[in-house]
Amino acid sequence: MSLIDLITILLIGAGCFFFLAGTLGLLRLPDVFTRSHAITKADNVGLMLIMLAAALQVETWATRFKLGLIWILTLTASATVAHLIGRAALNAEQKPWEEST
Amino acid sequence: MTLQLAFDVVLIVTLVTCAWAALTAPDLLRSVVLFIAFGLLLSFVWVRLQAPDVALAEAAVGSGLTGALLLSTLNVMRQKEAQIAQESTDAARESESEQEVAVAQDS
Amino acid sequence: MSAFFQLAALFLLLNVGAGLLRILRGRTTADRLLAVQLFGTTGTAILILLSLATGESAYQTIALVFAILAGVLGIVFARYGQPSAPASAQSQELKHELN
Amino acid sequence: MHDTEKAVSVGRRRLTWQQSLDVLLRGATFAALWWILTEGDNAAWVLGIPSVAAATLISLAFVPPTVWQVRPFGALRFGLYFLSKSLLSSVDVARRVFQPHIPIKPRLVRYPLRVREVKAQVIVANSASLMPGTLSVNLADDVLTIHALDVNAPIREELGILEERVAGIFGIRLEERTE
Numbered sequence: 001m002s003l004i005d006l007i008t009i010l011l012i013g014a015g016c017f018f019f020l021a022g023t024l025g026l027l028r029l030p031d032v033f034t035r036s037h038a039i040t041k042a043d044n045v046g047l048m049l050i051m052l053a054a055a056l057q058v059e060t061w062a063t064r065f066k067l068g069l070i071w072i073l074t075l076t077a078s079a080t081v082a083h084l085i086g087r088a089a090l091n092a093e094q095k096p097w098e099e100s101t
Numbered sequence: 102m103t104l105q106l107a108f109d110v111v112l113i114v115t116l117v118t119c120a121w122a123a124l125t126a127p128d129l130l131r132s133v134v135l136f137i138a139f140g141l142l143l144s145f146v147w148v149r150l151q152a153p154d155v156a157l158a159e160a161a162v163g164s165g166l167t168g169a170l171l172l173s174t175l176n177v178m179r180q181k182e183a184q185i186a187q188e189s190t191d192a193a194r195e196s197e198s199e200q201e202v203a204v205a206q207d208s
Numbered sequence: 209m210s211a212f213f214q215l216a217a218l219f220l221l222l223n224v225g226a227g228l229l230r231i232l233r234g235r236t237t238a239d240r241l242l243a244v245q246l247f248g249t250t251g252t253a254i255l256i257l258l259s260l261a262t263g264e265s266a267y268q269t270i271a272l273v274f275a276i277l278a279g280v281l282g283i284v285f286a287r288y289g290q291p292s293a294p295a296s297a298q299s300q301e302l303k304h305e306l307n
Numbered sequence: 308m309h310d311t312e313k314a315v316s317v318g319r320r321r322l323t324w325q326q327s328l329d330v331l332l333r334g335a336t337f338a339a340l341w342w343i344l345t346e347g348d349n350a351a352w353v354l355g356i357p358s359v360a361a362a363t364l365i366s367l368a369f370v371p372p373t374v375w376q377v378r379p380f381g382a383l384r385f386g387l388y389f390l391s392k393s394l395l396s397s398v399d400v401a402r403r404v405f406q407p408h409i410p411i412k413p414r415l416v417r418y419p420l421r422v423r424e425v426k427a428q429v430i431v432a433n434s435a436s437l438m439p440g441t442l443s444v445n446l447a448d449d450v451l452t453i454h455a456l457d458v459n460a461p462i463r464e465e466l467g468i469l470e471e472r473v474a475g476i477f478g479i480r481l482e483e484r485t486e
Binding site for chain 3: 118164
């Protein structure tokens with residue numbers, strides 16, 4: 001196994017770990033706002049790591065740029081969607097969750 | 102080989118669950134969301150069947166475009182319903198006031 | 209290597225399945241929107257992994273479509289996906305609290 | 308146009324040299340996009356050149372040529388700051404969700420923005436969503452509403468730095484806050 005393959009495996013492993021963190025956050029956190037935190041942040045970094053791994057594996061520079069383009073699109077899309085979800089929840093009069101102590 | 106089989110089995114189970122949930126959802130909005138999710142999963146099926154062009158069409162048209170159209174249709178339907186409800190209450194109020202006028206004239 | 213990519217794709221598919229659970233259990237529209245966002249990002253990652261596993265570069269184009277769709281669907285949802293509630297007394301109060 | 312000496316004529320409109328730079332940049336961006344999407348296929352340029360030209364003209368019809376004020380150094384600085392912070396943010400999320408009792412203390416925070424340009428405000432709002440502990444939920448009247456994951460974290464300080472970095476992209480100078 002070459003060094004590049006090893007780095008690829010590490011990157012994809014880390015990417016999957018962050019995806020798991022995002023999903024776990026989606027299932028465990030108490031309200032829409034906090035879930036949105038988890039999904040937006042963790043999934044984008046997970047995707048970035050997987051993209052980096054893919055960039056190591058593909059042959060041409062055009063494909064690497066394409067992967068970068070996909071990542072940037074997802075990044076902007078999820079930041080925008082997170083903002084819209086937050087605003088929608090606020091307009092629908094959802095009170096953010098607060099710890100009841 | 103077994104990994105691919107496992108992927109396919111998980112995919113099919115999720116797909117069928119999603120389809121069933123979309124059909125039995127209590128409100129239409131949830132149905133539409135599940136339909137979009139179903140389209141995305143179906144495009145994975147096309148990928149696994151080695152038909153990337155069909156997968157592309159499924160993702161773009163079957164899931165994205167149809168989903169957006171269904172949502173905007175739902176919105177129009179809701180507005181119409183609200184309008185009809187408004188009109189019927191207006192009509193009820195009008196007839197009530199007419200009756201009151203009639204009662205006033207009688208006495 | 210191909211087997212490892214397959215394994216990672218399977219893992220992410222299980223994540224999507226868990227997200228589906230959130231759509232099924234979620235009570236508000238915003239919850240469902242979140243699941244759509246999850247599908248967009250995770251779906252893109254799965255397709256990239258599948259393209260690495262099989263060496264088919266056409267799958268990357270589908271990943272690109274997924275990425276664009278996630279944004280478009282999110283915006284359409286935020287626009288149409290809920291009863292249009294104008295800023296009512298309670299939300300005004302909430303905004304007032306922030307001051 | 309005031310700058311008639313250096314004006315270039317495109318169609319019936321006269322453009323300053325800065326505006327024609329914008330047109331050139333747009334063309335270059337579309338050409339780069341085409342190159343990426345066709346994966347560097349040289350034969351595809353037969354269709355590519357007319358498509359790039361058409362895309363540039365259509366974009367000019369919708370967004371008139373503007374003067375670019377982006378500072379390359381400032382943009383690079385923002386990019387590095389953003390990347391490191393967004394990596395940290397997911398580590399932060401992972402650290403929280405893997406604990407049996409999730410340590411969060413969420414609260415809404417109002418942050419009055421110092422930058423006035425809408426472009427910069429949108430960038431601040433969107434990148435705040437990808438930074439540790441903050442999620443932008445509303446942007447109106449120069450005030451950004453943030454949902455903070457932990458109200459005890461130094462949110463305002465972080466946002467202040469972010470705002471300065473974003474202002475650095477456009478070479479905007481921010482006044483000190485007078486509070």
